[in-house]
Amino acid sequence: MDPNSFSEPDLCICKHLHFNIEVLFEKKVLHGSLRLQAVNKSSNNNRLILDTNKLKILSVSDAKTGHHMQWEVQPMNSKSPFGSALVITLPSSSSRDGEAVDLEVLYETSPEASAVQWLAAEQTVGKTHPYLFTQCQAIHARSMFPCQDTPSVKTTYSAEVIVPGELTALMSAIPTGNHVVSGNDKSSRKVFTFEQKVPIPSYLVALAVGALESRQIGARSSVWSEKEVVDSAAYEFAHTEDMLNVAEGICGPYVWEKYDLLVLPPSFPYGGMENPCLTFVTPTVLAGDRSLVNVVAHELSHSWTGNLVTNHTWEHFWLNEGFTVFVERKIMGRMFDEKMRHFHCIGGWKALVNSVNDFKDAIHLTSLVPNLEGIDPDDAFSSVPYEKGSALLFYLECLVGDHDQFELYLRSYIETFKYKTVTTDQWKHHFLTYFHKQAEQGVFSEVDWDGWLFGHGLPPCKPAYNTAGVDACTDLCQKWIAASDEQLDSFSPEDIKDFNSHHLIEFLSLLLLEKPPVDIAKVKTMQCAYNLHSYKNAEIRFRWLRLCVKAGWEDVFSMAVTFVSEQGRMKFVRPLYRDLYAHEKSRALALSTFHSLKPLYHHITANMLEKDLDLRQ
Incomplete structure (x- = not known):
């Protein structure tokens, strides 16, 4: 059990x-x-x-x-x-x-x-x-x-x-x-x-419970928050009903009657939580330009994958999150284009690589189906079930070779297991039964099932994502990495004039994968060329601050402290604290900042930060 x-x-x-x-x-x-x-x-x-x-x-x-x-x-x-x-x-x-x-x-x-x-x-x-x-x-x-x-x-x-x-x-x-x-x-x-x-x-x-107000944003949706935030939240999430209609086209009827959103105070530890009828959302997604609404697409997708069909135990958490990321990106692909779907998949792969690196001392927790005997599921939380699970489904969709047919399979999976819970074995049996003709033809003979489901680290193979949407980001990243000190004055604001927020996030994510980290001279030049200090988008700000801290830019340490004091979203605060703690020059700052802010963080956040900062007894 x-x-x-x-x-x-x-x-x-x-x-x-x-x-x-x-x-x-x-x-x-x-x-x-x-x-x-x-x-x-x-x-x-x-x-x-x-x-x-x-x-x-x-x-x-x-x-x-x-x-x-x-x-x-x-x-x-x-x-x-x-x-x-x-x-x-x-x-x-x-x-x-x-x-x-x-x-x-x-x-x-x-x-x-x-x-x-x-x-x-x-x-x-x-x-x-x-x-x-x-x-x-x-x-x-x-x-x-x-x-x-x-x-x-x-x-x-x-x-x-x-x-x-x-x-x-x-x-x-x-x-x-x-x-x-x-x-x-x-x-x-x-x-x-x-x-x-x-x-x-x-x-x-x-x-x-709080002093809350609402604004109706669709036939089935309202957004709730404190009155000081509610109008900006209503603007940000104005297309929720459109997203809900697209999701129904992929997954089937929405059974929950209402889909409301509650924008919580900044200490909320997650990007969102898929509570039925009332998704909880972090205020860090209020970018002002609707660029981070994929968080809503994710939580909305949970209405089918997670809430309607639920993982039997936390060891099968990927059945909640991997499916939900997969559906989230299907929605984004429908609402924008397939290139956008691939763009987010590529970003997700980088998150997976980072998670695998973070778990180098607990590599068993990078299995898609980990053994959680005696383990707090919070300690196993990472991008692995989200991104490795989604990558597996994307890989299988490519093997099937027909997006429409794979979406019909998705509907069958939801219909078969709705109102129930499901294990990985049950999922696999249903999948191979549904695609029995392809299985008999050997379409899935190359799949390393044990490697995907139970192997540690990265999956046995990387799906064939279309990189066209990220090529400009990759080219600029490589230009920075290859640049000598004498070439740094060649960079200018023109480099990113055609970039939107997603491109900047991808560009910074690529730089964060570099080992050793990008050096301080390049980071300072990047600030002069692109004025990245000025960006308010939390996803951009988070990656830029990480890049600066990893480079050892002491002037930016205080900016990182400000960021972790403004909100308690674990996706942001945990990596930044780890980066500060990793530097001898900022280790004491990381510890003193945590001790002063601990009462303001959610219990889950504080508990995980104690682990990150080696404060657990």
Whole structure:
């Protein structure tokens, strides 16, 4: 089963959850009850096991009779990321095979719950009201509520959430209403209700509470954020409905009813999170020119690959992310052109190379299907499942030789496994069954399946991407690498006059692959020629700062510190901290910066940075 969960869903499995919780900002806890409806799958089983992490369990009772039930939270290993098992003894009447179990757990989260980030008013854009948001992927849901915290279990859910009267609550579900109530202290409270009718795994349960406003951007979509950001976000994501229509043309009907976006505060650790009905997005994609909307294409694609069809355990994470990157780039190819699709694939390959290099001391985690026994899935997180998985699908599409036929296969895969979870073996069996004629003809005889799925490092081969879109970037990169000191004055703004932001990102990405790093004289000349300090696009800024830090340009160290203090997106802050830490001249700066900013970062970000900076005990 799942090596990252204590639960035993093969014996007793949850089917529906109902939350009745209050958000207590002053205590930094969620307090209330969770009603679980489950099915006992074995007549020999008399228990339900739930994952927890630092939860305060107050009581467990039969939801129908109110009778107290026996329960025990097993001792927690302080060094384990997996928390503790909550073992509930089922009444004898529930011990029959297929018998329904209906129970209620009264509980409270810890102020240190890893799934919940509490922001003081001064940490928000508006500076007036507090804010909270949750991030449950991969195994953090157990710190927010007792659950079978494994992607192999999907449940529907409903919720009643009580928040301060001036705030708004949103969840990864359809809002069904809200009303005002009075608290014991006469203060105003508001109750928001939600319903998610499509079964989802625990890591997709999400909650955000803050001073939020919305703007409608399409027939099925609105964008939410603080009022200071919401209009710029509405502009940035104006084409979401078009993207949704294109995605349906590739993957089939959208089953989630709404596709809203929530632009979170800067401490959000990811580019986006595919919470159903409400994608969470980092503000670092608000470039002002809609150049980074591929993040939305990615999260939207998860509506089919990840949310509708879900990896059975985190060891098969590539089935979520590799498929989603593949579909994301299909969408970009449809909305722009096939050259754009290849352009992003080439950039993705560079990200894969960087990830493989970063994992040189844990090379086993570069397998597409790694063994995660005893390993926190966060520690295995990298571009590998995204880019190696997408590259495998691109490679197979090329072998099939017919893009339209491969998209029909994609629809078949989604239709076959929708509302279910899937393993790599099941995927492979379905793929070879669907393309059985090609398999019989030997079309896939050259595929090194074990090398792709279980091999370490880069894949057995690189797909044949069309490089036409990146040739100008490659030529300019090579010109810089080959230039002698005497030739540096030959560079000028004319070199990049035809480059858009994607070209600049590609150009800088190519330079970052150079070993040894590009030297300081060239980096300083590059600034004089292109004024790269002036760019606000986060993807450009990130790569440019890395290039400068790697070159040892001390004047730029403070700019790197400013960047990691403005936002907490792991894609950006982790490599920059590693670069600063790698230099003797900036190592102390990296450590002091982290210690000062740690309280502002999300728990996941801070935890991973401690690993990067050798601060873990």
